[in-house]
Amino acid sequence: MLTQTLPTWLPRLSFAPVNTAPRGDTLVVVFLRGAADVLNMVVPHGEDAYYQLRPSLGIARPDDSKTKKEERTVDLDGFFGLHPNMSPLLEAWQSEQLAIIHACGAPDESRSHFKAMELMERGVDDERGPASGWIGRHLATLNTGNSSPLRAVGMGTRPQRSLSGSVPVSALRSITDFHLGGDLRALQQMRAALETVYAGDILGQETLSIMDTLQKLDVQNYQSPITNYPDTEFGLALKQTAMLIKAEVGLEVSAIDLGGWDTHFAQGSSAGIMPNLMKDLAEGLAAFHADMADHQNQLTTVTMSEFGRRASENGSLGTDHGHGSMMMVSAAMWTAAKSTGSGLGWRKVNSLGQVIWRSQQIIVMCFPRF
Numbered sequence: 001m002l003t004q005t006l007p008t009w010l011p012r013l014s015f016a017p018v019n020t021a022p023r024g025d026t027l028v029v030v031f032l033r034g035a036a037d038v039l040n041m042v043v044p045h046g047e048d049a050y051y052q053l054r055p056s057l058g059i060a061r062p063d064d065s066k067t068k069k070e071e072r073t074v075d076l077d078g079f080f081g082l083h084p085n086m087s088p089l090l091e092a093w094q095s096e097q098l099a100i101i102h103a104c105g106a107p108d109e110s111r112s113h114f115k116a117m118e119l120m121e122r123g124v125d126d127e128r129g130p131a132s133g134w135i136g137r138h139l140a141t142l143n144t145g146n147s148s149p150l151r152a153v154g155m156g157t158r159p160q161r162s163l164s165g166s167v168p169v170s171a172l173r174s175i176t177d178f179h180l181g182g183d184l185r186a187l188q189q190m191r192a193a194l195e196t197v198y199a200g201d202i203l204g205q206e207t208l209s210i211m212d213t214l215q216k217l218d219v220q221n222y223q224s225p226i227t228n229y230p231d232t233e234f235g236l237a238l239k240q241t242a243m244l245i246k247a248e249v250g251l252e253v254s255a256i257d258l259g260g261w262d263t264h265f266a267q268g269s270s271a272g273i274m275p276n277l278m279k280d281l282a283e284g285l286a287a288f289h290a291d292m293a294d295h296q297n298q299l300t301t302v303t304m305s306e307f308g309r310r311a312s313e314n315g316s317l318g319t320d321h322g323h324g325s326m327m328m329v330s331a332a333m334w335t336a337a338k339s340t341g342s343g344l345g346w347r348k349v350n351s352l353g354q355v356i357w358r359s360q361q362i363i364v365m366c367f368p369r370f
Contacts, residue, residue: 025144025252025298026241026245026251026252026253026254026295026298026299026300027135027252027253027254027300027301027302028238028241028253028254028256028288028299028300028301028302029135029160029162029253029254029255029256029301029302029303029304030256030257030258030281030285030301030302030303030304031117031121031160031162031255031256031257031258031303031304031305032258032259032261032281032303032304032305033113033117033257033258033259033260033261033305033306034113034259034260034261034262034263034305034306035113035116035261035262035305035306035307035308035309035321035322035325036261036277036305036308036309036325036326037261037263037267037274037308037309037319038102038305038308038309038325038326039054039308039309039311040054040057040058040059040083040267040269040274041082041083041086041278041326042076042080042081042082042083042086042100042102042326043058043059043073043080043081043082043083044079044080045059045061045062045073045075045079045080045081046078046079046080047079049311050311053311053312053313054311054312054313055313056269056313056317057267057268057269057313057317057319058269059071059072059073059081059083059084059269059270060072060073061073062074062075062081070084070270071084071269071270072084074086074087074090076093076100080100080102082282083275083278084270085275085276085278085279085282086278086281086282087282088282088283088285088286089282089285089286089328091286091289091290092285092286092289092330097289097296097330097331098328098329098330099328099329099330099331100326100327100328101326101327101328101329102324102326103324103325103326104324104325104326104327105120105305105306105307105308105323105324105325106119106120106125106306106307107125108125108126108307109323111307111321113262113306116306116307117161117306118161120162120304120306121133121134121160121161121162122134122161122162123137123162131164132164132165132166133160133161133162133163133164133165134162135152135160135162135163135165135253135255136152136162136163136164136165136166136167136169137165139151139152139165139167139252139253140165140166140167142252144252146250146252147250148249148250148251149168149170150170150172150244150249150250150251151167151168151169151250151251151252151253152167152168152169152170152252152253152255153169153170153171153172153241153244153251153253153254153255154169154170154171154172154255155172155173155237155240155241155254155255155256155257156171156172156173156237156256156257157171157173158171159171159255160255160257162255163253163255172240174219174236174240175214175217175219175240175243175244176214176219214247214249217243217247219236219239219240219243222239222243224239224242224287224290224291226290226291226293227286227287227290227291228287229283229284229287229288229291230279230280230283230284230287232280232284234256234258234280234281234284235280235283235284235287237254237256238256238284238285238287238288239287239288239291241254241256241288242288242291242292245292245295245299246295258277258280258281260273260277261274261277261305263309263318263319264314264316264318264319264320265316265317265318266316266317266318267313267317267318267319281303285301285303285328285330288301289301289330296331299330299331300329300330300331301328301329301330301331302327302328302329302330303327303328303329304325304327305325305326306325307321307322307323307324307325308322308323308324308325308326309321309322310322
């Protein structure tokens with residue numbers, strides 16, 4: 001039984017002790033849908049070609065005295081640096097709990113968002129192979145004794161493809177959605193009937209217990225003692241993920257989407273569409289990282305996108321579909337902050353001499369805790 005020292009959003013509760021996963025062993029996967037322009041997120045400011053190819057969109061070097069300081073790259077290692085709107089992640093980097101993996105992704109070169117996302121979420125390099133998602137297969141290999149209906153959650157109206165498989169998953173746009181509806185009398189009758197039906201069923205009893213827990217969680221009044229989440233759908237998804245982890249309802253995976261990254265037109269450098277997305281992403285992840293400080297040893301957060309974008313800006317002040325992308329991994333198990341991939345070359349990829357940021361053609365899937 002929890003004590004009265006709990007915050008107001010999580011009142012005194014009694015949790016079912018059966019079939020719960022080890023405290024805090026949770027993987028959070030953030031998919032940046034639309035093919036994020038990673039070269040303006042983590043800027044290769046040590047590469048002259050970057051500025052030659054992006055005369056308008058390039059983010060100024062950290063020591064560029066002609067540019068306002070708040071519009072310059074925030075240096076990480078002398079070669080790479082964060083876009084200024086990504087600077088909330090600097091603390092995680094400096095505390096050696098953030099790794100940035102450049103030039104990674106799937107070998108598919110179709111430039112189709114839908115095909116690339118499907119392959120990435122299935123964890124395969126072509127259309128052959130299992131139809132299930134890579135997270136779904138990962139969960140199927142674990143033997144945690146966890147039968148919680150919230151073992152795997154897709155934040156949104158339907159589960160992400162990566163969660164598909166033999167392990168049941170839940171779609172959750174809001175914690176308040178996970179409860180019975182109706183007036184008080186009808187709810188009491190429905191609950192009594194369910195108690196009778198599932199009296200001898202451990203899974204059914206656990207589900208009812210978790211529903212009771214979620215019924216009492218107050219999303220609106222939840223406040224992190226350290227930081228505030230951005231008032232966005234993405235911020236809400238991360239906040240609710242934190243609440244579920246702290247409530248110990250057996251959450252092992254939370255899949256979250258942040259869309260809008262297909263920036264062919266008017267992408268923006270210091271302000272605009274993409275800088276706003278980066279602000280939402282970085283502020284949300286930084287708030288989540290700070291809020292989950294007591295759970296970092298059992299928590300891994302990963303970001304990915306279906307592919308990257310061309311190194312050269314286009315005539316519409318945007319960027320077109322490219323290839324190599326980037327992943328960010330936040331986990332206490334990393335022994336040092338890393339930005340892998342400095343010194344990667346530039347390469348012509350077709351007869352027109354168009355160039356894209358190239359990589360080893362690999363799929364990176366990270367399981368630091370599992």
